[in-house]
Amino acid sequence: MSEKFRHDIVHRWEGNPVITLDDLTFTTNNIYSAAAIKKNGEYILLVTMEDLEGKTSIHLARSGDGYQFDVEETPFMTSSTDDSFRAFETMGVREARITFMEGRYYIVYLGVGHHGFVLCLAVTDDFRTVKRLGVISEPETKAGALFASKINGKYARLERPKAGDRIWMSYSNDLLTWGESDVVISPRSGFWDSDLIGCAFTPIEIEEGWLLGYYGIKNTSSGPITRLGAAILDRENPCKVIARSNIPIISPRKDYERIGDMTNVVMSSGAILEEDILKIYYAAADNCLCLGTTKLADIVKTCIESAKEF
Amino acid sequence: MVKRRERDLLHRWEGNPILTVEDIPFRCNTVFNGSPIKINGEYLILLRVEGQQGYSFFALARGEDGYYFDVDQEPVMMPGKQGFFAKYETRGLEDPRITFLDGQYYILYTAASDYGSRIAIAKTDDFKSYERVSFISEPGNKDCVLFPEKINGKFARLDRPLGSSDVGSIWVSYSEDLIHWGYHEPVIEPRPGYWDAHRIGASVPPIKTDKGWLEIYHGFKMTSCGPIYRMGTVLMDLQNPAKVIARSGEAILSPREKYERVGDVNNVVFACGAIVESDNQVKIYYGGADTSLCVATVDIDKLIEETFS
Numbered sequence: 001m002s003e004k005f006r007h008d009i010v011h012r013w014e015g016n017p018v019i020t021l022d023d024l025t026f027t028t029n030n031i032y033s034a035a036a037i038k039k040n041g042e043y044i045l046l047v048t049m050e051d052l053e054g055k056t057s058i059h060l061a062r063s064g065d066g067y068q069f070d071v072e073e074t075p076f077m078t079s080s081t082d083d084s085f086r087a088f089e090t091m092g093v094r095e096a097r098i099t100f101m102e103g104r105y106y107i108v109y110l111g112v113g114h115h116g117f118v119l120c121l122a123v124t125d126d127f128r129t130v131k132r133l134g135v136i137s138e139p140e141t142k143a144g145a146l147f148a149s150k151i152n153g154k155y156a157r158l159e160r161p162k163a164g165d166r167i168w169m170s171y172s173n174d175l176l177t178w179g180e181s182d183v184v185i186s187p188r189s190g191f192w193d194s195d196l197i198g199c200a201f202t203p204i205e206i207e208e209g210w211l212l213g214y215y216g217i218k219n220t221s222s223g224p225i226t227r228l229g230a231a232i233l234d235r236e237n238p239c240k241v242i243a244r245s246n247i248p249i250i251s252p253r254k255d256y257e258r259i260g261d262m263t264n265v266v267m268s269s270g271a272i273l274e275e276d277i278l279k280i281y282y283a284a285a286d287n288c289l290c291l292g293t294t295k296l297a298d299i300v301k302t303c304i305e306s307a308k309e310f
Numbered sequence: 311m312v313k314r315r316e317r318d319l320l321h322r323w324e325g326n327p328i329l330t331v332e333d334i335p336f337r338c339n340t341v342f343n344g345s346p347i348k349i350n351g352e353y354l355i356l357l358r359v360e361g362q363q364g365y366s367f368f369a370l371a372r373g374e375d376g377y378y379f380d381v382d383q384e385p386v387m388m389p390g391k392q393g394f395f396a397k398y399e400t401r402g403l404e405d406p407r408i409t410f411l412d413g414q415y416y417i418l419y420t421a422a423s424d425y426g427s428r429i430a431i432a433k434t435d436d437f438k439s440y441e442r443v444s445f446i447s448e449p450g451n452k453d454c455v456l457f458p459e460k461i462n463g464k465f466a467r468l469d470r471p472l473g474s475s476d477v478g479s480i481w482v483s484y485s486e487d488l489i490h491w492g493y494h495e496p497v498i499e500p501r502p503g504y505w506d507a508h509r510i511g512a513s514v515p516p517i518k519t520d521k522g523w524l525e526i527y528h529g530f531k532m533t534s535c536g537p538i539y540r541m542g543t544v545l546m547d548l549q550n551p552a553k554v555i556a557r558s559g560e561a562i563l564s565p566r567e568k569y570e571r572v573g574d575v576n577n578v579v580f581a582c583g584a585i586v587e588s589d590n591q592v593k594i595y596y597g598g599a600d601t602s603l604c605v606a607t608v609d610i611d612k613l614i615e616e617t618f619s
Contacts, residue, residue, distance in 0.1 A: 087496070115496055116474030138471035138481055138494045141448060163426035163450030163472065170448075177485055177492035181448050182394070183425055 009302055010228070010250035010280060010292035017256050017288035018281070019047065019061065019069055026073045027052065030261055033283035034061070035096040036201070036270030037105065044127055045069060045270065045281060046076060046096040046107065047289060055079065056092035056112065060127060066272070066279060067291065077109065077122070077130060088113045088120065088135050097202045097269050099146040106175075108136075108144040108157065116140035119159060121175060134176045143167070143198030143215075145269075148205060152236065158184065158212070160198035167197055167214060169238055182239045185231060187216070192227055192248050195219045200228055201271035201280065208300060209235045209242050213280070215267050216248070226265040227251045228282065230299050243303035250292055252284070260285025319562040319616050320541070320594060320606035327569045327602035328379060328595075329357070329371060335383050337362060340574055342597030344371070345408045345583035347415065353585070354437055355379060355595060356386070356406045356417065357603065360574075365389065365402030365422070370437060376585065376593050377605065387417075387432070387440050395442050398423045398430075407582050409456040409515045411465075416488075418467070420452040421445065429454040429469060431488060444489045447471070453480075453511030453528075457551070458518065466551065468497065468525065470511035478509040480527060480544075482551045495552040498544055500529065505540050505561045508532045513541065513581040514594065521614050522546050522555045526562070526594060528580055539578040540564045541596070543617040556618045563606060565599070573599025586610060 019031060032048035045061040057075035077096070079089040088111035096109040107122045107130065116139035124130040136157075137144070143160035150156070154171040157178070161168055166186045170178040187197050193216025200213040210233040217224045227248035234240035252264040268282035273296060280292045329341050339362050344355040355371040368387040373379035389399035401422035409416045414433050417440070421430040426449025432442045446467075447454070453470040460466070464484040472478050479499040483491040500510050506529025514526040522545040530537040540561035547553035565577040581596040590610045598604045 114474075115479060115499075118494070134492060135494055136492060137448070138451065138469070138483070139473035140450070140471070159448070161426075161448040161450050163448070166425070168448060172490055172492075174490075177490035179444060179446055179485075179490040181428075181445060183397075 008248070008250045008253070008292075009298050010294045012250075012254065013067065013291040013293065015067060016254070016290040017284065018067065018291045019071060019289040021288070023069075024071055024073075029054070030286050031283060031289050032056070032286055033095060033267050033269040034281050034289055035098040035107065036272050036279070036281045037098045037100060038272050038274070039105075039127070043069070043272070045289070046098065047071065048094040048096065050092075054091075056094040058093055058096050058109065076127070077107075080132060082132065085111065085120070085132055085135070088115075088118050090114060093120070095142070095269055097145040097199075099148050099202050101146065101148050106146050108146055110142055110144070111135065116162075117142050119144035121146075136176065136178055145199045145202045147203055147210070147238070151238065156238065158199040158203065158238075165196035165198075167199055167212075184212075184233065184239050185214070185241055185244065191246070192216055192218050192225075192251070193229055195224070197229075200268040203233070203238075204271065204273055204278075205235070206232070206296065206300065208232050210238055211296070211299065212238075213249075213268060213271060223263060225252065226262075226267050228266055228268055228280070230303055232300065232303050243307035245299070245302045246306040247302065249294065249299060249302070250280075250282070254284070256288055256290065257284040260287030262286035266290075317566065318564060319560075319612065320608045322567065323377060323605045323607065325377060326567065326604040327598055328377060328605055329381070329603040330601070333379070334359060334369065334381055336385070339364070340601045341369070341381075341603055342600045343405050343580050343582045344595050344597070344603050345406045345417075346376075346585050346593070346595045347408045347410065347583070348376075348585050349437075353379070355583075355603070356408060356437075357381070358404055358406065358582075358597070359385065360402075360600075366404050368403055368406055368419075386437070390442065394445075395421075395430075398425060398428060398445060400424060403430075405453065405582055407455045407515055409458050411456065411458055416456050418454040418456050420454075425449050427452045431456075446485075446489065446491055453513070455512045455515040455525075457516050457523070461551065462549065464493075467491070468512040468516070468551070470509075476509075478511060480510055480512055480525075497546060497552055498527075498554060498557060504559075505529060505531050505538070505564070506542055508537065514584045516546070516551070517584070517586060517592075517610075518548070519545075519610065519614060522548055523551055524610075524614065524617070526581055526584060526613075529561075536576065538565065539580055541579055541581060541594075543613055545614065545617050558617045559619060560616075562608070562613070562616060563594075563596070567598070569602045569604065570598040573601025575600035579604075
């Protein structure tokens with residue numbers, strides 16, 4: 001059988017969506033993106049959900065195979081009642097990204113308060129209890145992710161300050177105070193990622209450097225189209241872009257990606273690399289969580305070949 | 311004659327403006343926001359000068375009495391020419407604020423580029439050579455002032471990140487090395503309906519008083535003809551500046567004189583520094599309409615009293 005030509009480098013799981021509102025044992029309004037990690041053979045997702053009031057919380061979901069998930073009703077993280085964090089999370093917490101580093105699971109998430117979005121940092125060892133460490137940005141910054149290892153002796157993170165809608169990175173000696181911010185990549189006029197970009201899943205260390213999965217937005221007269229793309233960043237200096245794909249790795253095409261509170265959105269904040277296969281968990285139309293897979297080599301090839309074109 | 315209350319708490323110097331483009335010994339467009347420091351009886355003002363090209367840089371003015379100044383023949387800080395600093399300073403250097411701390415003069419300024427405005431820090435010992443230290447914010451941030459002493463063992467600053475809906479509040483952050491910053495907290499927000507309804511930002515580096523840290527800040531209200539920039543005051547707890555002790559209800563200075571109303575940016579009074587004299591008189595240096603540098607004075611006790619009203 002001849003293989004059908006695939007428009008998207010990422011292959012959608014036939015059983016998509018992985019989690020819909022109907023799969024839940026509780027009532028909620030929306031499902032956003034999820035952080036993903038594999039721990040002792042178990043797949044763990046931290047899924048952002050918006051309740052009927054409009055506030056967001058982060059729910060934990062577990063699976064033995066990466067396809068069938070049980071979602072916990074009691075949120076793993078919800079607006080803090082602690083004095084140090086309350087003001088930053090009055091309207092909820094969302095968009096977690098997990099990084100396994102130095103034997104612990106660090107979670108960068110967004111605090112949503114009336115000042116706007118700030119990046120916050122928390123840590124867990126067992127995904128049962130979680131400890132907030134600090135507010136690590138001023139408003140308005142989103143799409144934060146920690147690199148899994150130190151770079152030149154310092155902790156490093158990606159972020160997306162509102163001004164300019166670019167991906168930046170910063171460094172820290174203590175995870176709590178950050179500086180030395182520099183631009184990593186910017187939107188590209190005329191491309192699918194022409195108007196806004198942000199880090200999607202936590203950067204993955206690969207042979208060529210760091211694999212950056214990012215989301216990009218192009219504005220149209222009926223609203224934005226959010227797609228996923230990829231780039232390879234230098235291992236020692238991630239601001240140095242080794243290669244960047246000219247084309248998205250997945251675009252909204254299926255009904256579940258086109259129809260929802262936010263139309264035409266595929267957006268990821270979690271992926272798991274298993275051998276040479278990348279499992280990308282992505283939110284579709286702010287309405288359900290899906291799974292797409294691809295060979296790591298295919299993404300790398302697309303990035304490298306794009307670099308040759310210019 | 312009926313004795314009327316002054317409209318503005320601050321008293322404008324009769325000789326205002328103290329500097330205009332006519333006083334600059336090289337070709338430029340305007341001179342406005344400047345930050346003063348008094349060293350061994352000499353007054354220095356680091357000036358924001360806008361060149362004819364449209365971007366700003368810094369020049370230095372010197373004076374003996376705080377009112378009459380001569381400007382050095384050449385600018386003292388230009389946008390970075392190479393490397394990291396060049397990348398983020400292509401649109402110029404704006405609004406310097408000097409803080410003397412641990413024997414060193416630090417200059418906090420806004421670096422402008424296609425990437426947005428961000429805060430930078432430089433230092434000098436002698437106002438002859440200037441050394442850039444680091445950029446200390448992401449883009450979308452400006453109006454940074456460094457506290458003149460450490461708070462609970464850490465350097466502290468106020469700044470103005472632009473939050474949601476472009477509303478700007480004043481935040482405080484801390485650092486152990488002046489390069490990496492964290493522990494961010496909001497201090498004060500714009501007040502709907504007031505003169506500072508739309509956006510606010512730190513202006514004068516905080517002044518330590520026995521009532522708390524006194525901050526002279528700027529705020530604006532948006533009108534159909536554009537913003538009106540005014541000045542106000544806030545007192546913050548000495549140990550925890552995020553705790554506000556008092557905030558002035560009224561503006562302490564509003565654009566009224568011609569040199570404040572007419573210029574490249576109309577209706578602006580914008581301070582970047584002040585000198586507290588031994589007789590408790592405060593000289594506040596401010597830009598008028600982005601086209602002149604002015605000075606106004608007030609007794610510090612009156613300023614504190616006004617903050618509680």
